[in-house]
Amino acid sequence: MAFNLDNVHALQKRFPTLGLIGNTPLVELSFFKDELPDVRIFAKVEAFNPGGSLKDRPVLFMLAQALYDGVLTPERTILDSSSGNAGIAYAMIGRVLQVPVELVIPDNASNERKKRIMAHGARITFTDGALGYDEALREVRRRYDGNPEGYFFSDQYSNDNNWRAHYETTGQEILAQSNKEVTHFVAGVGTGGCITGAGRRLKEHGVEVHCIRPEEFPGIEGLKPLGNPDDIVPEIFDDSIVDEYWDVTIEDAYDMCQRMAQNGLFVGQSSGAYVAGAYKLAKTIGKGTIVTILCDIGERYFSARLWDPDLLG
Secondary structure (H helix, E strand, O other): OOOOHHHHHHHHHHHHHHOOOOOOOOOOHHHHHHOOEEEEEEEHHHOOOOOOOOOOOHHHHHHHHHHOOOOOOOEEEEEOOOOOOOHHHHHHHHHHOOOEEEEEEEEEOOOHHHHHHHHHHEEEEEHHHHHHHHHHHHHHHHHHHHHHOOEEOOOOOHHHHHHHHHHHHHHHHHHHHHHOOOOOOEEEOOHHHHHHHHHHHOOOOOOOEEEEEEEEOOOOOOOOOOOOOOOOOOOOOOOHOOEEEEEEEEHHHHHHHHHOOOOOOOOOHHHHHHHHHHHHHHHHHHOOOEEEOHHHHHHHHHHHHOOHHHOOO
């Protein structure tokens, strides 16, 4: 069945908790002003979603459409792989809908996210974090292939309703909240949904799209490396919309997280990577308005060394 935005709105009206998803604030990162007086950097604060991250948006769209298509039924378990934040969104929304959820997650995901998932009652299968996110993708496929009738495999890496969520909400909100003054958009690739969906919407208004590219190891939690031939590239990622790639290291991400904390914004490492990329871009363009994403909040990374005293400056 073709995608219908009314399906999402109907589900949000039926379940008020789901109505809290989206329409997050856009905040200016004003601490760059003295250094970059002619460039403004803004960010969408996605921790305002009820699941605490950007991932609430695509998970809501994917599950809403599956319900109305009839492929998600009470007899089936929602199945997908996740680095953690999408897992929380699945677990939270699945509990609201009273549908069971099973997730495949790398074992190096932060303990805070694992506990939040389990608090909503979802089952978790862990894969070896040293093998990266691609191993979780392989394992979830193996589980689905072993019991296709028992699962609704949401498959966020290839589900077009993932990027549509960001086309219909994230990108549209950025345009409205910036009064269409945005000139550059910075994001990365986890599943590819945000940069593809929001990027397509913003491209329609002449906005440049810039993509963060993390190193393969140790990597940046939540973001996929894309520089090696063996890397699994998400099916929904549309690289044709990317104007430029920016290499960002884990050190870049951590340093920016610390800088942001000193300015009152407490975010996770993927958010730090995005802002680090936006900062690198800002130093090259001279003038413009950059928008990026603060994907989640820093509390989800206390167990992942991001805030260890020896790393604090």
